[in-house]
Structure formats: C-alpha cells, structure tokens
Amino acid sequence: MSAPLLTSPVVPVSWLAEHLDHPDVVVLDASWFLPGTERNAMAEWQQKRIPGARFFDFDKQIADPDSHLPHMLPSPALFAEEVGKLGITPDSIVVVYDTHGIFSSPRVWWMFRAMGHQSVAVLDGGLPVWEQAGYALQTCPPEYAEPAEYLAVFQPQWVIDADSLHARLSDTSTQVFDARPAARFYALQPEPRAGIRSGHMPNAKSLPFSQLLENGQFLPKEQLMKRFDVLCEPEQHLIFSCGSGVTACILALGAELSGRKKLTVYDGSWSEWGSNNKYPVEV
Structure with missing residues (x-):
C-alpha cells in the first residue's frame, strides 16, 4: 500500500476518510479550550473522537515544563519523547483536528513544522x-498506541523570542500580525489574563484570526491571498502573535495556504509581551 500524498497543509474530511485506515496516517485530536471554559478536552476525546485519534496535549504535557508562560514550545528532546509515546515516527503522515473546527489544531501543525516534520496537515x-x-465516530474507550522512535530536528526559522522580535519591530522587511480580537489590539477591551497591559506592539497590524475563516473552515486560497496582500508586501517576513501562541498559528497556516513563505510565530505572544514593561506597547 503506497503512502498517501499530502499536497496541502490543510486537508478536507473526504481526504481523511479515504486514507484513515492507512498505517502511516496518524490522527491527532488537539482540542483546547480557553481558561475559564467549563470543558475538558481530554475527557471529550475519551467520549467521542475520529476513529483511532490520539490526544495531543500541547497545554500541559507537550510543553516547556520550565516556562512560566502557558504552553510554550518544548525542547526537541521532550517533543520527540512525547510524540514517540503517541506512536508517531518521522515517516508518519499526521492529520490534526480540533472540536471547534479551526482553533487549536494549527498550533500542533506549527509545532510539528518547527520540529522538522513536513508531513503534517490540519x-x-x-x-x-x-x-x-456523516463519517464514523468512535465512542468506546480509546486504545493507546504502541510507543515509537521519533527524531525532532528543530527549525529555528519558525520561532522567535521577545528580544529578537523587539529588535525587528522597525525593520520594514518584517510585518507583525496580531490575531487577537481588534478590541484587545486597540485596548478597547481588557486582557483576560491578570497583570497584562492592553494594546499592541509598535508597527504591528491587527488581523483577527476569525477573518481567515468561515463556518469553521479556512477561506479559499484566493480570498486568503487578498487578506494578506492588502496588509503586507509579498516578500516581507511575517511574524504572528496572539494571546498565548495558539491562534497566531491560525494566521501562520492561513499565510502558508495563501502562498507566503517567510513565516514565524512569536511563541510567548501577548502573555509575555504585555506582562513585561521592557517591551513597548501602543494603544
């Protein structure tokens, strides 16, 4: 049985239904809910999932345990160890979904790309x-995968830290996009996390992640291209931020779908920037 070919970083449900039983295809449930939401993503996965889906916990388990910031990208060694526990190998074709439609799954797509895994799609x-x-659902207790050997090869171009971003804010070859709602970007609405300033980075542009979606799916490529073309130049290096590094990845994936190539996510996002007075904020 030949391995299915991923031709896009986003696949329709018909593609997954056709290839669901292929031994190289691994399906991950990457659902995550904002703090304060009375929902438990792992419990919901245990009750109902796409057949064979494994749960990917980027919030607590596959995250940097030493960071005070939420769900920061782990080291390549920790990522490889935890991904191996899910039965994923470097040859696996990974398909990630979430229970919102498009919300937290792009975060896991970005994590795999940052760790050198090309065969991953949302x-x-x-x-x-x-x-x-009308595709089948699995409601019996989940079966856990046999552990596998995984090798992570960190790709630094996908990630930027606060100091490096600060140094690039005035660089016209770079454009920062903020995926938070516009009311938070313009300081019309307070931040949900305590102790974090309102506003945005100098020279950043507001692009709420919802503007790239319709009915829980990405807009067609032509519309995505138009969204970015009116806000930045084709050759600019695009850096994406949000509240805590989750919805920034929706922008990164949307930009890749539109044909943009120089894409980076600021992992600390506003949870870090807004809480540290050394970094400038505009309102």
Whole structure:
C-alpha cells in the first residue's frame, strides 16, 4: 500500500476518510479550550473522537515544563519523547483536528513544522465538519498506541523570542500580525489574563484570526491571498502573535495556504509581551 500524498497543509474530511485506515496516517485530536471554559478536552476525546485519534496535549504535557508562560514550545528532546509515546515516527503522515473546527489544531501543525516534520496537515473544519459529513465516530474507550522512535530536528526559522522580535519591530522587511480580537489590539477591551497591559506592539497590524475563516473552515486560497496582500508586501517576513501562541498559528497556516513563505510565530505572544514593561506597547 503506497503512502498517501499530502499536497496541502490543510486537508478536507473526504481526504481523511479515504486514507484513515492507512498505517502511516496518524490522527491527532488537539482540542483546547480557553481558561475559564467549563470543558475538558481530554475527557471529550475519551467520549467521542475520529476513529483511532490520539490526544495531543500541547497545554500541559507537550510543553516547556520550565516556562512560566502557558504552553510554550518544548525542547526537541521532550517533543520527540512525547510524540514517540503517541506512536508517531518521522515517516508518519499526521492529520490534526480540533472540536471547534479551526482553533487549536494549527498550533500542533506549527509545532510539528518547527520540529522538522513536513508531513503534517490540519483537518479543515475539524470534528464538526467530519460529523456533518456523516463519517464514523468512535465512542468506546480509546486504545493507546504502541510507543515509537521519533527524531525532532528543530527549525529555528519558525520561532522567535521577545528580544529578537523587539529588535525587528522597525525593520520594514518584517510585518507583525496580531490575531487577537481588534478590541484587545486597540485596548478597547481588557486582557483576560491578570497583570497584562492592553494594546499592541509598535508597527504591528491587527488581523483577527476569525477573518481567515468561515463556518469553521479556512477561506479559499484566493480570498486568503487578498487578506494578506492588502496588509503586507509579498516578500516581507511575517511574524504572528496572539494571546498565548495558539491562534497566531491560525494566521501562520492561513499565510502558508495563501502562498507566503517567510513565516514565524512569536511563541510567548501577548502573555509575555504585555506582562513585561521592557517591551513597548501602543494603544
């Protein structure tokens, strides 16, 4: 059985349904809910999932244990160890979904790309569209995968830290996009996390992640291209930020779908920037 070919970083539910039983295809549930939401992503996965889906916990388990910031990218060694526990190998074709449609799954797509894994895609529309299409669901207790050997090769171009970003804010070859709602970007609404200033980085542009989506799915490529073309130049290096590094990855994935090539996520995002007075804030 030849391995299926990923031709896009986003796949429709029909593609996954066709290839779900292929031994190289690994499906991950990457659902995550904002703090204060009375929902438990792992418990929901245990109750209902795409058949064979494994749970990817980027919030607590596959995250930097030494950072005070939420769900920061772990070291390559820790990533490899935890991904191996999920039965994933460097040859696996990884398809990631979440229960919102498109919300937290792009975060895991970005993590795999940052660790050198090319064969990874997000399921467009996630679990809601899978259900709407009438495909099978698994509701029995989940089976856990046999551990595998995984090798992570860190790709630094996908990640930037606060000091490096600060140094680039006035660089016209760079454009920072902020995925938070516009009211938070313009300091019209307070930040949900305590002790974090309102506003945005100098020279950043507001691009709420919802502007790249419709009914829980990405807009067509032509519309995504138009979204970015009116806000930045084709050759600019695009850096994406949000509240805590999750929805910034929606922008990164949307930019890749639109054909942009120089893409980086600021992992600390506003949780870090807004809480440290050494970094400038505009309102």
